[in-house]
Amino acid sequence: MTPGQWGACCTIATPGRRPNKGRVMAKLEVGDLAPEFELPDERGRAVRLSQELEKGPVLLVFYPGDFSPVCTRQLCSxxxxxxxxxxxxxxxxxxxxDTIAKHRRFKEERHFPFRLLADPRREVIECYAGIGLLSGGRAHRANFLVGKDGRLAYIHVEKVSLFHRGADELYGALRRALGSPS
Known part of the structure; x- marks a missing residue:
C-alpha cells in the first residue's frame, strides 16, 4: 500500500461517503482504510502506522490514561x-x-512488552476512538485492528470507560477477524 492510498488522520475518505475533515471523530468502520499517523513512543522515537504494518497486523489500544486503575488492569491483562x-x-x-515521560514510567513499572504512544494533542485519539465525557474528556477505551493491507479488520469502542475488552475476549475477536483457525 502506498502512502497515497492511506486515509489521512482526520481526513477520512471512504468511497460513497464524504470526507470528514477537522477534529471531529470520523465514523470508522471495518473495511475502511486506517488513518495514517506518526506518534512518539515512550522513548521519544517516532512510530508510523504504515511502517509497523510492514511487520504484520497492528492492534491499536486507546485508553484514557496511565496508572488509572481500569487502564492498568486492562493493559496488564x-x-x-x-x-x-x-x-x-x-x-x-x-x-x-499522556506524556512520553509518564508513558516511560508506566511501561517500566508494569513491564509492558509493547510500546506506548503519546498523543498529547489528541489528534489521533479523536480520529479513531474519540473523546469521552465519562472518561474526563480523555480517550474512549477502544481497540482497532489494522490488517497488513491497511484496512480496519476489527473495531470495538467502549462508551463507558469503566469497562474494557478482556484479553481472552479480545484474543478471540482478533483470531476471528484475522481468519485464524481455532
Missing part, C-alpha cells in the same frame, strides 16, 4: 496475554494523551 497476540502476528500499540 494484555501484557499477560501478549504471547497469544504475538502468535497471531499482531503487534500491539497502546495510545493515550
Amino acid at each position: 494484555y501484557r499477560d496475554s501478549y504471547d497469544r497476540f504475538a502468535e497471531l502476528g499482531v503487534n500491539l500499540l497502546g495510545i493515550s494523551d
Whole structure:
C-alpha cells in the first residue's frame, strides 16, 4: 500500500461517503482504510502506522490514561496475554494523551512488552476512538485492528470507560477477524 492510498488522520475518505475533515471523530468502520499517523513512543522515537504494518497486523489500544486503575488492569491483562497476540502476528500499540515521560514510567513499572504512544494533542485519539465525557474528556477505551493491507479488520469502542475488552475476549475477536483457525 502506498502512502497515497492511506486515509489521512482526520481526513477520512471512504468511497460513497464524504470526507470528514477537522477534529471531529470520523465514523470508522471495518473495511475502511486506517488513518495514517506518526506518534512518539515512550522513548521519544517516532512510530508510523504504515511502517509497523510492514511487520504484520497492528492492534491499536486507546485508553484514557496511565496508572488509572481500569487502564492498568486492562493493559496488564494484555501484557499477560501478549504471547497469544504475538502468535497471531499482531503487534500491539497502546495510545493515550499522556506524556512520553509518564508513558516511560508506566511501561517500566508494569513491564509492558509493547510500546506506548503519546498523543498529547489528541489528534489521533479523536480520529479513531474519540473523546469521552465519562472518561474526563480523555480517550474512549477502544481497540482497532489494522490488517497488513491497511484496512480496519476489527473495531470495538467502549462508551463507558469503566469497562474494557478482556484479553481472552479480545484474543478471540482478533483470531476471528484475522481468519485464524481455532
